[in-house]
Amino acid sequence: MPELAPFRVSAQLALVTTLVLLVACLPLARWRLSVVRPWAGLLESFLMLTMVLPPTVVGFYFISLFSPGSPIGRAIERAFGLRLLFTFPGLALASCVVCFPFMYQTLKAAMLAIDPRLIESSYTLGKGRRETFFRVVIPHMVPGILSAVLLTFAHAMGEFGVALMVGGSVAGKTRTASIALYESVEAMRYSEARAYALAILAFSWLCMAALSLSGSRRALP
């Protein structure tokens, strides 16, 4: 029988990932769009790497960096009493790294679509960068924020490779729905696998449908 716990873990993971990335990527995208130097592009391309890297590569480096045997992993454990390997916080961090491009790119595209004159008008009306960011930039990219949130949430729900390597499939803690499906297939419990797969498919389609239907209804001539 399929369990509910993996879905709860997946939902928690997706929620944390989406919130953290939303808060981090909004100012990051704004900053990136005000810096035209090549080094900013290089930094951006590094952060975008997880879009094309195999999850195993990300997982491998994550383990190398944060395992309790490594200097960084040891330092984090000593400073915060936090172990990142095979725990939910570690899984959430890895998920943020993997899902970053989906949130960041979508937000950046939405921000770039804002008429720059609206921002300039705000400046000449006596509002500084911070106030303009909150009162002009963010309100004028709400549809884009919605898309970014849906896309990131759906992707975080479905993440598998890194989740398996970093999370380690600890029942009730880091075993996500997609890992549960994988293990059902491994154990040849096919009816259970079918239920997991169908639920993930339905949810993902729901997210994508919301994304498509909330988007522009403009037709090209």
Place this chain on the structure above:
Amino acid sequence: MSGALYYRFEKTFRSRTGDFRLRAAGELTLGEVHGFTGGSGSGKTSVLRLLAGLERPDSGEIRCGSDCWYSSERGIFVPPWKRRAGLVFQDYALFPGRDVWGNVRYGARSDEDARTALGLVGLTALSRRRANELSGGQKQRVALARSIAAKPLILLLDEPLSALDEGLRDNLADDLAALLEAARLTTLIVSHRKSDLARMRCAVTSIEAASSLYDDPPSHGHPRLAVAPRAVELQRALIL
């Protein structure tokens, strides 16, 4: 309170098709409404953007009232949000999600300032109308009110009449002239149509004249430009 404006600056705009060097100098007395004209691509709009602080000159000086907005010599560059230069864009750039009141109130320090500005342009009745439901002429007046409500030291208008229908233009030129007179603000109006500026009865500088003033400022004090008698009257009225 409005302010007199003095500027003299130079900036090179670089692009793939070649560099474009803009040099301009001029002066506006307190309360003067002044026209600025030139062909397309001559850098008229850039002059406004430089004055508003949206672009940074390579060298020169900009002063408004008692404030120094830019001085390459003293290393001063005041950002646009601290200049109080009200810039009205050619396409108005109203905040589309806000209604008329929301647009006008945005830069105002009090409801009172916003109400006064909205009354000045005669659109109090439309304050709940959304910005994208307005006609071109209404949008322009909202954009003007939005700038005036923020109590600017100077008003900069970029092609205020060019987005409007030919038939409406003459009437609106009269309306705008009357409105600017009532607002009592030092105003620089950029337009490629001399006839529009003539209709508004303001003194006019061409970009060529402004650029020759840069190269060859009068030996005594600051470069002076022609000042309309009406502006002198207004200046007296403001001081008294």
